[in-house]
Amino acid sequence: MAGKQGKDLALSMLRTLPRVALNNIRNNPGANKPSKRGRGQHGGDKHGAGNKGSGQRQNFMRTGYETGNNPFYLRFSYEPYYKGHHLRREYPPLSLQQLQMFIDTNRLDPSKPIDLVSIVNTGLYDFKVEWKHAGVHLTDEGVDNFEAKVNIEVQWASEPVIAAIEKNGGTITTAYYDIHCLHVIKDVDRFFTTGVPIPRRLLPPSDCLEYYMSAETRGYLANPEEISCERLVLSQKYGYELPKIEDNPNNEMLTQRKDPRQLFYGLEPGWVVSLKDKAILKPKADYLKEFYSS
Amino acid sequence: MAALRLFARTRLSTLVPYYPGEDRLPSGISPVIDQIQKRWGTYTSSPKYTDPSEYTDYEVTKDPKEWEYVERVLKSKVIPAPCLENKEYPSGWKPPVAKPHDYPYYIPRTKNYMQPVYLEIFHRGLRRVTIVRKIHGDIWTLESELKEYIEKRVNRPIGIRTNELLGEIKFRGDYVNLVKAWMDERGF
Numbered sequence: 238m239a240g241k242q243g244k245d246l247a248l249s250m251l252r253t254l255p256r257v258a259l260n261n262i263r264n265n266p267g268a269n270k271p272s273k274r275g276r277g278q279h280g281g282d283k284h285g286a287g288n289k290g291s292g293q294r295q296n297f298m299r300t301g302y303e304t305g306n307n308p309f310y311l312r313f314s315y316e317p318y319y320k321g322h323h324l325r326r327e328y329p330p331l332s333l334q335q336l337q338m339f340i341d342t343n344r345l346d347p348s349k350p351i352d353l354v355s356i357v358n359t360g361l362y363d364f365k366v367e368w369k370h371a372g373v374h375l376t377d378e379g380v381d382n383f384e385a386k387v388n389i390e391v392q393w394a395s396e397p398v399i400a401a402i403e404k405n406g407g408t409i410t411t412a413y414y415d416i417h418c419l420h421v422i423k424d425v426d427r428f429f430t431t432g433v434p435i436p437r438r439l440l441p442p443s444d445c446l447e448y449y450m451s452a453e454t455r456g457y458l459a460n461p462e463e464i465s466c467e468r469l470v471l472s473q474k475y476g477y478e479l480p481k482i483e484d485n486p487n488n489e490m491l492t493q494r495k496d497p498r499q500l501f502y503g504l505e506p507g508w509v510v511s512l513k514d515k516a517i518l519k520p521k522a523d524y525l526k527e528f529y530s531s
Numbered sequence: 532m533a534a535l536r537l538f539a540r541t542r543l544s545t546l547v548p549y550y551p552g553e554d555r556l557p558s559g560i561s562p563v564i565d566q567i568q569k570r571w572g573t574y575t576s577s578p579k580y581t582d583p584s585e586y587t588d589y590e591v592t593k594d595p596k597e598w599e600y601v602e603r604v605l606k607s608k609v610i611p612a613p614c615l616e617n618k619e620y621p622s623g624w625k626p627p628v629a630k631p632h633d634y635p636y637y638i639p640r641t642k643n644y645m646q647p648v649y650l651e652i653f654h655r656g657l658r659r660v661t662i663v664r665k666i667h668g669d670i671w672t673l674e675s676e677l678k679e680y681i682e683k684r685v686n687r688p689i690g691i692r693t694n695e696l697l698g699e700i701k702f703r704g705d706y707v708n709l710v711k712a713w714m715d716e717r718g719f
Contacts (some may be wrong), residue, residue: 246551338622342613344642349603357607361643425604503600509589510601517597521588 242291266296326445328393329363331356333401334379338412340387350392350493350502352390353414354422366419377407388491390457393448400471406480406493412457413449418500425501429510431442434520437498437529457497479492504530577643597694613644628718638719646714652705661702663710680713681706 240247255261275281286293301310339345344359353372356362364370372392380401387407394411402409414422417436421428441449441458449456454461470480484493499504507529509518520526615626626644631637641647643714647664666673674693681702690703702710 259648334622338624340620341620341624354604357602360610361604367640382621382623424606426606429601429605462594501600501604503597503603512601514591514593515598516591516593517601518589523592525587 244382276386288448298396303442323369325369325483327369328372328373328374330376331362331391332376332378333383333398335361336387336389337379337383337385347385347387348487348490350388350390350490352412352495352502353392354399354425354501357422364423366416368422371416371419372414386487386491388493390495394454396471397475400475400477403468403471403479403519406482406485406491408482409455410457410494411449411454412495413438413445414500415439421500426512429512432509432511434509434529435500436505438500440497457494542709610642610644625715625718631667634668634673634717636666636670636673638663638667638714639665640719641665646711648707648714648719649706659703659705661704661706661710662699663702664697664699666698666700670698670700675701677702677710677713681709684709 253308262504279366283293286295298304302306303309310384320531336345339356339359339361340347343466344361345355349355356373357364362373374393375389375391375395375396375398377395380397381382386405387402388409389402389407390410390412392411392413394409399409415438418438421436440446446452446458450458452459452467455464455467469479482488485491496500500506504510504517505519507520507525510516511518520529611628613624617626617628627640629637638647648661649664651660651662652658653660663677670693674691677700678689678691684705687706689706692698692701692703
């Protein structure tokens, strides 16, 4: 025994020591917490409450009270930055550079009208209706490299963007989609499986009605004659020759517009699409036709 | 809902079956409910719409011209392949022209036909790390060549972390445009 060292010593000790069994196991020290607190000599002292003051007496000040100072929560005036945030719409940006890249990489087909549906269907545009996203804000980044000729419908666009698109011989419209339509647009495949009729678009609320009725912003409710006048005005302001859409072979595509109540090109509100049967169900009742068209 | 089920049942005896010789259910066995539950919430079970004539009339069309408009709004099941012709694109996008054995290393495009170069920003915008992914072949040659290329242009030594197993290199700092320009030169 005396000559054993290290591993051998440990193994010989292990042979003689008792096994761990039910009769000799016990809790770790401190694992048991007594249900009563000790009094007096049995561990009774301050019990974590400290000596004197509100801690010991458990009479705490009200929240935010700073013993007579001007409290922090009252020190600054009210600044309602987020007032009405639940009503405000957000238009996530899409730059002209991105739009051109979508066209170059075959994600968008410029031979057909581009709208929010086709942009969302690329899968490259971050669109969350639950975050109050209301559509595309087309920004002027990459305006110098933009060469596509498109018929595009966006929700918000600035003047240089409109000029860049019209300079190339394209057309742009700004259009409003209400929240019910946006829920349809975010996943059209899923919507068609629900068997719900295509909703009619609602008119824009009063805070953006003016934007969508004005010809300068190419609103979808503006007078088409005023828009063609504004196209000429903008070309003179930015100094480019306005290409004539009438002479264009794609004239029909470029001038295609949705009805203010229409959600998808070629499909009317009130229709039900059955993907399984590859059929479209159209209501016959007059009161439904009147409802969906007005 | 539980209250609704309670009121919906006709007799209590339908709910709890009778076991002869026992005055209560054997313990550990839940009572078998014979009655089929009736759903009150759906529209087909509501008494108003049991008769099909109550529904609005409709016509079914299978016009292929109209169906084209439906197909146009459906999302494509696959990512459309771009035209890979080697020419100048207005957006600056370049198709991959390098073949896998042109260099000792190879970087394929992502599923979206883009270069796998990313910028990661963390620590509240204090740390910027450029990540090059999907590197195949000799990663160490690529690392030394990229290091030389970037250091020559930014004129200071840069921190690099190479993960041979994952095939990715991380550069400390924002060198996304430099890395992409280098890849464009080689046709990746």
